[in-house]
Amino acid sequence: MDVFRRLKAYYWPFRRIAVLAVVSGILMTAVGLVRPLLLQWIIDRVLIAGHYHELSWLALSVILVSLVRGGFQFARSYLGHVFGSNSVYLLRNRLYQKLQSLSFSYYDRAKTGDLMSRLAGDVEIFRQFLAFGFLHLVDFFLLFSLTLALMLYLDWQLTLTVLAMMPLLAFLALRFHFKVRPAFTALRESLSEMSTTVQENITGVRTVKSFAREPQQIALFGARVRAYLERHMAATSIWSRYFPTMELMGNIGVLLLLWVGGRRVMSGALSIGELTAFFSYIWYLVVPLQQLGYHINNLTQSVASGQRILEILDTPRGIRDAPDAVDPGRIEGHVRFENVSLTYDDGTVALRDITLDVPAGSVVGILGPTGAGKTSLVSLIPRFYDATEGRVLVDGRDVRWLKLEALRRQVAVVFQETFLFSTSIRENIAFGRREASMEEIVAAARMAQAHEFIEELPDGYDTLVGERGLGLSGGQKQRIAIARAILADPRIVILDDATASVDMETEHAIQQALKQLMKGRTTFIIAHRISSVKDADQIIVLDEGRIVERGTHEELLALGGHYKRIYDVxxxxxxxxxxxxxxxxxxxxxxxxxxxxxxxxxxxxxxxxxxxxxxxxxx
Amino acid sequence: MKEQAVRDVRERFVYPDDRAIEKPFDWRQMRRLLGYMAPYKRDVALAILVALAGTVATLVVPLFISRAIDHGITVGDGAVLARMALYLALCYFIWWVTAGVRIQLTNWVGQRVLRDMREQLFRHVQYLSFNFFDQRTAGSILVRIINDVNALQELFTNGVVNVFMDVLILTGIIAIMLSIHPGLALASMVVLPFMVLLSTELRRKIRRGWREVRIRLSRINSHLNEAIQGMRVTQAFVQEKENARFFDHINDDYRRWMNRSTKVSDLFGPVVEFTGAVGTCIVYWYGASLVIRGQITLGLLVAFVYYLGRFWEPISRLGMLYNQVLQAMASSERIFEFMDTQPSVAQRPDAITMPPIQGEIRFENVYFEYKEGRPALRGVDLHVKPGQTVALVGATGSGKTTIVNLICRFYDVTSGRVTIDGIDVRDVKLDSLRRQISIVLQDTFLFSGTIADNIRFGRPDATMEEVREACRAVGADRFIEAMPDGYETVVSERGSGLSLGQRQLISFARALLADPKILILDEATASVDTETELHIQQALERLLEGRTAIVVAHRLSTIRNADMIVVMDHGRVAERGTHDELMAKGGIYRSLVEAQFKFLEERPAG
Incomplete structure (x- = not known):
């Protein structure tokens, strides 16, 4: 229950709505209990006792009661839903802000699938609990206890007889839910295995077809489909055993009522009208009990979901502004690393004692094998990570004392893996500067050598790209990313292997684009190809987090070390x-x-x- | 400034919405759907029979109760009461037995129908040609095989049997009520049309509302998914506030729709209950006065009340079924659309088995267009001798990949012909052709399973020793054996966890093990570090040995070593020859090669 206390901030503002919903629920239940009594009165007072004048009044009361009860029912569920959706609206916004505040090191470890299942699945389960889950729980206790009280008042002996069944029913209901839950989990897993097989098969269709593997793939899919069928039948078998039996419990209750109650009417201990009322009331007891497992399941699931949501909210905030951070104004672009070491949260040492001075406007080439720390090094400049030891200076000031937003706005990164958002090309280019005019966007695209192909697309700059949009080639995406960086007008440019994943011909075009981007800006180029870094003002070769060689192209060649070896190859x-x-x-x-x-x-x-x-x- | 105002927060990200969820009723389509139940008609008949037996058992219960009241309880006859209680017990017992059997049977039928449908659909899709897959995202195909088929579940499981059951319940109740007292029956049935209307029309309106909600929820989830994946870009460009504004917008939109739709749907219960109450009121009033006048007994009145109470359930279920059928129309239309798509590269009925390939490939004046009016190849002539390595060079879209696709007959030429060893590829059986050709794709696709399984992909019967041998040959053995589970290491989706270079070496081993006569290599462009580069170059040499090879090349080393370089330009062969010849010629090829080394040369002064 601690979970609900800690998530209080999101639903507490709407507590009035919740209270109203609960009150409506109580009134709804109370009014609903009157319904069987109406028939009882008609039978006992009108038909048996002969108070004929009361009939019309009692009959009309049926409509009246249903109107009042309906009103409360509506109020209860509508208010419940409003309570749920308003609370979750706050929660979602908070989660989103939280996600944005987490730094790169968090996303290095996070799995999109896992995060999504929390943000989509768990939040929705939590919403449902606030919207109706807890109201159902209230109803359950209320309906059960009020009905029981009323029945005991009408005839406690008969009530106790009928009640004898209830523990068994409750037991069955619980047992059913504990059995059916794993069965449904297995079914869901089986469905997702089936989906994965299809997904893989379609994504890898070129591989399948080129090896003429269709028959084996069909057989594999067939096995998955059969597994799904089996799991479904396993769940069905539990369902088919428990569901009729739980219903039978209610029926046995009716049978007992008829048998025992009938004899009590004959002996004069009970009126015939009361007996008919009992026939209705028994279901008011049985139905909630049948759903007992469901309610418990619901509650535990909501708690678990809340827990998983809290895990995100509790993640310590990543890199943020120091309390007295200063706005650096326009950056010149002088970057200096002083004895910088970086150890990631998982203990991997990425950088060891790096010292590097990059004058404003100069170009640094960075080479080294995969995992040498190239990307880690440049990530320290816009503070995607903070150095574990030593410091990184921009224009002589430690980046940790600068306002993050002002710093990042002046550093542009072209990532190795281009990411475009699901929106128009125009919006993607203007991503870093929303206020840019169309002329500026086009100008940036021109500089990035992207204008030409964009114009040829069916909708030009309005063409939708991203996951569900038009498929662009790697080189085209890369050029849009470069245009995005150009438009942001940074002072420091980081090119993280920006010409990977493009073919030879496109590479040339991209390099032209990059040249535009680098003009008058401090530039860091990470590359595998000597040709990309050869003319840099200084070149460093990283290996296992250390600078193993540094100098100009000629100096490094003369040195005859790592660089020379790469060069030779x-x-x-x-x-x-x-x-x-x-x-x-x-x-x-x-x-x-x-x-x-x-x-x-x-x-x-x-x-x-x-x-x-x-x-x-x-x- | 105007531009800025137009680009409102709504446009920041665009997520296309879902498609139609229901279609008008169509008998032919319905018949086709029901056709899938034909193999199980005996089970269906049995299920209906069992369901009907159970239904009859529950239908008569109120009659026994009313008899117990009239002839037992009110007159003090304990024997009648006992007898009625016994009958009641019997009815309940029958219902209990039949309910279990019914649930089992209907699910057994329904699930087998879905299985058949899914397998048929998958088999069909699997044999469709590339152009089918080109036009669609993996997600949209997945949705049809999984979701659209699942959407038919209710229809096939309970739908058909329930129709019989519910119709019997309704007619049974009406008949019993009429036989008790026609006047009272007709009076109480006044509400029937309203109930039907509620269960179809109001419910549909509610469902449409929920559909709007779902669209908005899926928009939220699409954005969240994207926001997580693009978080680095967002933070690098300091767009957190802008994104949060957008998110607040869609989040609020969802909340509004949610509140709006619940308002309508929360009305449903009360309205249904009110309608029922009107009927009950009539029965109480009119029925009680009939009892007073001695026209019916008290027990029958009680029975009447129960029957009226049971009216709603079958009507509600039939209404739901009606909506399900409309949804099934939409789902099945999409399923049948796939099933009715014919492979564009079809095998001729008289196709021969491709004899063992020597490796001579010939393109004779080949034209090809993926889409009409947009030619990808314009009159290509090409002759590759057995054992030769040909490097294809050219800009994106120049036709390199198309040439590869035509050799494997993933598409058919628009005109001209492609022959292998002098045989037109259209004259041979597809699998006999493709089995002798291996393709190494740019982006190595690994299926989830062990590494050994993946290497065996082209030759499932290869022994472990052969797998090892292939890996040794391409130098993949070192890193595979270094892994804790070696060849039995399970790789997850798309081979994540392996580096690019490692995946590529695996795909080389896979191709080598398949031992093709013709090898097609779409060289990966992504740059790898120098060590890996060396491994790959060595592996390549080993792989190309003694085979005809067509390489869509990006590495200068590969290109230079080729026996022939073909430079493609706008669907035509622009230049061909060896590296030396083309360098001497000073055309496109030469400028391409030189461009590789030119970068930074003209860098402006910092």
């Missing part, structure tokens, strides 16, 4: 290009001493010659 390819270039220009110097890279099978890792890079790159 990649420039094997270039040798022939260079040779061709050399041959065409009638130069002979470059062509000497290489041709070993021959056709397939050349190892080529050994340096063929001391290539002069400037010569190499000459067009």
């Amino acid at each position: 990649q420039f094997r390819d270039l040798e022939s290009v260079r040779r061709e270039a050399g041959a065409r220009a009638g130069q002979s110097g470059g062509a000497a001493g290489q041709d070993g890279a021959g056709r397939r099978g050349g190892t080529g890792t050994a340096a063929k010659s001391a290539l002069d890079p400037r010569e190499v790159a000459e067009p």
Whole structure:
């Protein structure tokens, strides 16, 4: 119950509505209890005692009672729903803000599926509990106890006889729900397995078809479908055993009433009208009991859901403004890392003692194998993470003392994996600057070499993209992301392997776009290709979180270390290009001493010659 | 400034809404649907019989009670009371037995029908051609196989049997009531039309309201899903406040619709009850006066009241069924649309089995268009000799992938022909052709299962030793054996948990194990680090050995090593030759290669 206390902030503002709903529910139940009494009075007072003048009044009361009860019923469920949806409205907004305040380290570990099941599933279960679950619980106790009291008042002996059945019914109801719940869980799992198989099959249809694997896939799906059928029948079998039996319990109650009650009427202890009333009242006891398991299930589920919601709300807030953070104004772009180390929450050490000075407007190339810490390094600048040790300075000020929003607005990142939102291309480009005019958007797209292909799309800039929108190629998405970064007009640009996932031809176009983006801005380029970083003002090579080499292209080549090795591997390819270039220009110097890279099978890792890079790159 | 005003918060993100959920009734479609029950008609008949027996048993209960009142309790005859109680017990017992059997039978029938339908649908979809999959998202196909089929569940499970049961209950009640007292029966049935109307029309209105609510809820969930995935972008561009504003907007929209729809739907119960109360009032009033005048007995009046109370249930169920049928019309229309789609690449009835392939591929003046009027290939001639490696180069959309698709006959040429060893690919059985060709796709797709299963994908009967051998050959053995479960490591959806390079090596092993005569390789573009790059290059060399290979190439090393480079441009072969020849020629190819090394060369001064 602690859960409800801790989630109080969301429903407490609407407590009046809830109280009104509960009161309406009580009145509804109370008025409803009158209904069987009306028939009793008609029988006992009008038909047997002969007070004929009371008939019309009693008959009309049926309508009156149903009107009053209906009014309360409506008030109760409508107010309940309003209570639920208003509370959850607050809760959802709060959750959303919470999600936005969590930092990258949270999302590194979080699984979208798990978060979604909390945000969609658990929130909805919680809403249902507020909207009607708790009202049902109130009803359950109220209806059961009021009916019982009334029955005991009418004839306590008969009531106790009938009541003998109730423990058994309650037991069955509970047992049923404990049995049927795992069966339904298994059924749901089976359904999701079936979905996964279909999903995989469709997404991987090219693979399936190219290996002519259709028959096996059909057989696999068939097995899943049969498993689903079996689980469904298992659940049905529980249902078919318990449901009729629980209903039978009520019927046995009727039978007992007829038998025992009938004899009591004959002996004069009970009136015939009262007996007929009992025939109705017994269901007022049986029906709630049949649903006992359901209610308990509901309550435990809501508590569990609330718990899972609280887990999100309780996550410590990530990176935020220091209390006395200052607005840096317009950033020049001088970035400095001082003895920076970074250890992630899970204990992985990403960076060790990095010191790096990047003057405003200069370009840094960052190379290194996967997992060397390249992305971690640049993520410290816009404070996606905070350094564990040491500090990161922008224009001489520790980033942790700057206003986060002002800092991030001046740092643009082009991520390795492009993410576009489900909206028009225009909105995606203007994502960082909503107030941008159409002219500015087009200008940014032009600079990003994206204008041309956007214009060719059916709806131009209004074309919807994203998950359910038009499928764009990797290169096209990447160029939109670059336009997005250009429009944001940052002072510092981070290109995290921005030309991955595009083909050779597109890469060229993108590099043109990047050049526009880099103009006059401090730039960090993460890349695997030497060609992307070769002309940077300084190049660093990272390995296991350390800077293992740094310098300019020429310096690093002369050093003969990691960089040189990467260079050799990649420039094997270039040798022939260079040779061709050399041959065409009638130069002979470059062509000497290489041709070993021959056709397939050349190892080529050994340096063929001391290539002069400037010569190499000459067009 | 005007522009800004127009771009209101509503436009920030766009989530297309769901489709129609109901369609008008159509007999032919209904017959086709019911046709799926034909194999189980004996079970259906049995279920109906059992249901009817149970129904009769419950229908007569009030009669026994009224008899017990009139001839037992009121006259003090204990024997009659005992006898009636016994009859009652018997009725309840019959109902208890039949209810269990009925539930089992109806579900058994319904679920088997759904199974048949699903399997048929899946089998059909599985054999549809690529253009079918091109036009649709995976999600939209999934929805039909899972959700649309599930939407028919109620109809097939309870629907058919319930119709018989409910009709019997209604006619039974009406008949019994008429036989007790026709006047009273007719008077109390005044409310019947209102009940029918409520259970169909009001209910439909309510359902439409809820549909609006659901659309809004799914909008919230779509956005949440996207917001989580794009959170890094949002934070990098400092758009938290803007997004929160948008979320508040859709969240509030949901709440409004929720409150609006509940208002209508919460009226349902009270209105139904009121209608029932009017009937009850009539029965009490008129019925009691009949008792007073001695025209019916007290017991019969009580029975009458019970029967009236049981009126609503079958009407309500029939009304629900009616709505279910309308929904089933929409679902089944979508299902049948898939089933009626014919594969565009169909196997000829007289197709021969492709003999063992030598590996000669020929394109003769091939034209192809995915969509009419948008040609993807315009007169391509190509000749690949057995054992040759051909690199296809060109911009996105120039026709590289199309060439690959035509060799495997994923599509049929619009004109011209594609032959392998001189045989037109349209003349052979599809699986005999594709079994001898392997494709390594850019984005390696791994199915959930073990790594060994995935490598065996093209040759399910391969031994473990062969699997290992293939992995060794492409250098995938090292990382696989380093994993705790080795080859038995279970990879999850899409192979997450493995790096890009690792996935690619697995796909090489998979292709190698299938030992194709023709290998098609759509080279991955994503950059990998230098070590992995080296592994992949070595693996590639091993993979291409002794086969005809068509490579949609992105790596200069692969391209340079090819026997022939084909440069595609707007659906035509623009240049062809070896690397040296094309470099010397100084055309498109040369400028492409040079562009690779030119970046940063003209970088403006910082």
